[in-house]
Amino acid sequence: MPKNDNIDNIIDHKLFTEDDIHQMCVKLGKQLTEDYAGKKPLVIGALKGAIFFLTDLVREMNVKEEIDFMDVSSYGDSFESSGEVKIISDLATDVKDRDVLIVEDIVDTGLTLKYMKDLLQKRGAKSVKCCVLLNKEANRKVDVEVEYYGSQVGNEFVVGYGLDFMNFYRNLRYIGVLKPEVIKLANNK
Ligand SMILES: O=P(O)(O)OC[C@H]1O[C@H](OP(=O)(O)OP(=O)(O)O)[C@H](O)[C@@H]1O
Ligand code: HPA
Numbered sequence: 001m002p003k004n005d006n007i008d009n010i011i012d013h014k015l016f017t018e019d020d021i022h023q024m025c026v027k028l029g030k031q032l033t034e035d036y037a038g039k040k041p042l043v044i045g046a047l048k049g050a051i052f053f054l055t056d057l058v059r060e061m062n063v064k065e066e067i068d069f070m071d072v073s074s075y076g077d078s079f080e081s082s083g084e085v086k087i088i089s090d091l092a093t094d095v096k097d098r099d100v101l102i103v104e105d106i107v108d109t110g111l112t113l114k115y116m117k118d119l120l121q122k123r124g125a126k127s128v129k130c131c132v133l134l135n136k137e138a139n140r141k142v143d144v145e146v147e148y149y150g151s152q153v154g155n156e157f158v159v160g161y162g163l164d165f166m167n168f169y170r171n172l173r174y175i176g177v178l179k180p181e182v183i184k185l186a187n188n189k
């Protein structure tokens with residue numbers, strides 16, 4: 001672990017500034033406003049990573065939407081997916097016959113998104129689509145359709161704007177790439 005909590009000790013470089021993220025939200029919000037016109041979608045945020053993206057995205061959508069959350073987790077404190085997606089806390093809303101839009105911070109192996117999409121289909125949703133901020137396609141382990149995304153990212157561990165490193169740093173306003181040596185140190189801990 002880094003010797004102290006100075007952010008410069010853990011971030012290698014910034015990938016997306018606050019303004020870059022805002023532009024992505026505006027663009028996606030505009031597209032979703034067009035595509036969901038006349039519908040009343042149920043927007044589902046995957047906790048905890050999607051919190052900031054969801055709040056910014058829905059305020060760029062001029063659609064009569066409902067919001068709910070599902071707390072799903074597969075990484076814990078690790079840098080690699082456990083391969084098993086757990087529901088920590090479920091939705092309060094019945095998805096039957098609803099147009100569902102899953103909002104995620106990142107699709108990496110694809111396991112979380114596939115699990116959520118399959119589950120919501122099984123529960124009888126009319127349509128299930130997703131909007132993710134970052135698409136890490138190079139690390140995909142399962143095939144899952146990503147209907148909307150803000151940007152592609154390489155196979156690097158990213159933090160900030162909801163994305164965590166050992167559950168910290170979600171509150172950074174920008175998205176940065178974690179220093180490889182921090183990952184090595186944390187893995188050898
Ligand atoms: O495509 P995948 O390999 O499944 O990875 C993506 C998922 O992993 C992270 O969540 P995590 O399980 O760490 O929980 P969190 O959102 O509470 O951080 C991230 O927020 C996505 O939900
Ligand atoms: O690159 C990532 N950063 C943070 N959390 C994640 N969960 C999957 N991939 C990532």
Ligand SMILES: [Mg+2]
Nearest residue numbers: 046047048049
């Ligand atoms: Mg998540």
